[in-house]
Amino acid sequence: MDSPRTQRKKLYELLGRLPNRHRPTTVELLSRQETDELVIEKLLLDLNGYERVPAYFTRPKQRSGKLPVVLYNHSHFGQYGVGKEEFVQGRPEMQKPAHALALARAGYAGLCIDSWCFGERQTRSELDTFKLMLWHGQVLWGMMVYDNLRALDYLQTRDDIDPQRIATMGMSMGSTMAWWLAALDERIKVCVDLCCLTDYQALLETNGLGLHGIYYYVPDLLTHFTTAQINALIAPRPHLSLAGRFDPLTPLAGLERIDQQLQVIYEQHSAPTAWQLRIYETGHQETPAMRADILAFLNKWL
Numbered sequence: 001m002d003s004p005r006t007q008r009k010k011l012y013e014l015l016g017r018l019p020n021r022h023r024p025t026t027v028e029l030l031s032r033q034e035t036d037e038l039v040i041e042k043l044l045l046d047l048n049g050y051e052r053v054p055a056y057f058t059r060p061k062q063r064s065g066k067l068p069v070v071l072y073n074h075s076h077f078g079q080y081g082v083g084k085e086e087f088v089q090g091r092p093e094m095q096k097p098a099h100a101l102a103l104a105r106a107g108y109a110g111l112c113i114d115s116w117c118f119g120e121r122q123t124r125s126e127l128d129t130f131k132l133m134l135w136h137g138q139v140l141w142g143m144m145v146y147d148n149l150r151a152l153d154y155l156q157t158r159d160d161i162d163p164q165r166i167a168t169m170g171m172s173m174g175s176t177m178a179w180w181l182a183a184l185d186e187r188i189k190v191c192v193d194l195c196c197l198t199d200y201q202a203l204l205e206t207n208g209l210g211l212h213g214i215y216y217y218v219p220d221l222l223t224h225f226t227t228a229q230i231n232a233l234i235a236p237r238p239h240l241s242l243a244g245r246f247d248p249l250t251p252l253a254g255l256e257r258i259d260q261q262l263q264v265i266y267e268q269h270s271a272p273t274a275w276q277l278r279i280y281e282t283g284h285q286e287t288p289a290m291r292a293d294i295l296a297f298l299n300k301w302l
Contacts, residue, residue: 004233007229007233008183008184008233010224011183011184011224011225011230011233012184014139014142014218014219014220014221014224014225015139015141015142015143015145015146015218016133016137016138016139016142016143016219017136017137017138018138018142018143018146019048019049019050019146021146021149023049025045025046025047025150025153025154026045026046027043027044027045027046027154028043028044028045029041029042029043030042030043030044030054034061035061036061037060037061037062037101037104037105038058038059038060038061038100038101038104039058039059039060039061040056040057040058040088040100041056041057041058042054042055042056043055043056043057045113045150045151045154047113047146047147047150047151047154048143048146048147048150051121051123053113053114053121053147053151054084054113054114054119054120054121055084055111055112055113055114055151056084056087056088056100056110056111056112057109057110057111057158058087058088058100058103058104058109058110058111059104059109059110059160060104060105060107060108060109061104063107064160065160066159066160066161066162067107067108067109067160067161067162067165068107068108068109068162068165068166068167068302069108069109069110069111069155069161069162069165069166069167070099070103070108070109070110070111070166070167070168070169070298070302071110071111071112071148071151071152071155071166071167071168071169071181071188072087072099072100072103072110072111072112072168072169072170072174073112073115073148073168073169073170073173073174073175073177073178073181074086074087074112074114074115074118074119074170074173074174075091075093075170075171075172075173075174075175076118076172076173076213076215077091077093077172078213079091080117080118080119080122080126081118081119081122082118082119083114083115083118083119083120083121084112084113084114084118084119085119086098086099086112087099087100087110087112088100088101088112093171093284093285093286094171094285094286095286095287095288095290095291099169100112102291102295103298106295106298106299108167108298108302109160109161111151111154111155113147113148113151115144115147115173115177116129116140116143116144116147116215117129117215126140126213126214126215127214130214130215139218139219140214140215141215141216141217141218142218144177144215145177145180145181145184148168148177148181149181149184149185152166152181152185152187152188156187163187164189165189165302166187166188166189166190167188167189167190167191167192167298167301167302168181168182168188168190168191168192169191169192169193169194169294170193170194171194171195171196171286172194172195172196172249172284173196173213173215173216174194174196175193175194175195175196175197176193176196176198176216178191178192178193179191179193179197179230179231179234179239179241180230182233182234182237182239183230183231183233183234184233186237188237189237189238189301189302190237190238190239190240190297190298190301190302191234191237191238191239191240192239192240192241192242192294192297192298193239193240193241193242194242194286194290194294195242195243195244195247195249195250195284195285195286196249196250197227197231197241197243197250197255197258197277198212198227198249198250198251198254199226199227199228199250199251199253199254199255199257199258200221200222200226200227200254201226201254201257202251202253202254202255202257203251203254205251205253206248206251208248208249208251211248211249212249227254227258228257228258228261228262231258231262232261232262232265235262235265235266235269235271235274235275236266236269236270236271236274237274238274238275238297238300238301239262239274239275239276240276240278240293240294240297241255241258241276241277241278242278242280242286242290242293242294243255243277243278243279243280244279244280244281244282244283244284244285245279245280245281245282246281246282246283247282247283247284248284249284252279255277255279258277259277262275262277263275274301276297278290278293
């Protein structure tokens with residue numbers, strides 16, 4: 001069995017021809033807004049050298065000093081105009097208030113960027129972007145992951161952030177991003193994924209490939225990794241996965257398979273309670289119980 005470091009290197013290499021991991025980055029503050037509870041900075045980040053990346057950084061207004069922070073990954077839902085607005089405005093499939101405010105009320109800062117093809121980055125369609133990148137040896141998911149890893153780099157430059165208390169979370173596409181990021185980068189101390197811990201083989205068994213967007217598919221991935229093997233790279237760091245029993249994007253047989261394997265791995269690390277899979281009587285959405293469990297998990301581990 002290869003070491004976790006070797007496995008992370010292989011997983012990263014599957015993401016295609018990526019920009020230099022250490023290229024200089026810059027940030028421009030576009031605006032700053034305040035409410036009674038929340039400070040919202042709109043930023044423009046140079047992360048990848050191709051196009052600048054709009055982002056929101058938020059923090060609780062009444063807190064000072066170095067804050068724990070959540071790198072929030074927005075979802076897909078086929079709604080390309082939403083992007084990072086989900087973080088500050090919410091969306092019908094999620095609970096109120098929006099996560100930016102909910103996290104601020106719990107004492108956390110947050111950062112959310114527009115992913116490729118979403119929000120203010122709709123320069124071409126997702127499918128056309130995937131095709132063009134493929135011609136250049138790039139993988140759309142790889143470029144998405146790269147941007148979020150560089151966003152993590154940016155967070156560590158801020159003097160109002162505690163670099164030892166960084167979590168990542170998201171729903172749907174954002175869920176997948178959360179567990180990929182946590183698997184690849186040990187600076188992420190806590191991972192919360194909501195409604196998209198999908199076992200690849202179970203998805204094949206249920207003929208569910210069409211349920212996920214083109215961004216989801218990484219060339220040669222199944223030759224090297226299962227979903228459980230990627231998530232094992234997060235251990236022994238705390239990881240909460242929330243799923244809906246009736247969500248076709250995460251077949252139950254696959255969730256059970258992942259859970260069984262990760263339970264063994266976390267036991268081997270003497271951290272059996274740091275991995276938790278919770279299944280709710282719902283579909284592809286965030287319920288009040290899910291929201292409460294997310295905040296309780298962050299409170300315990302972050």
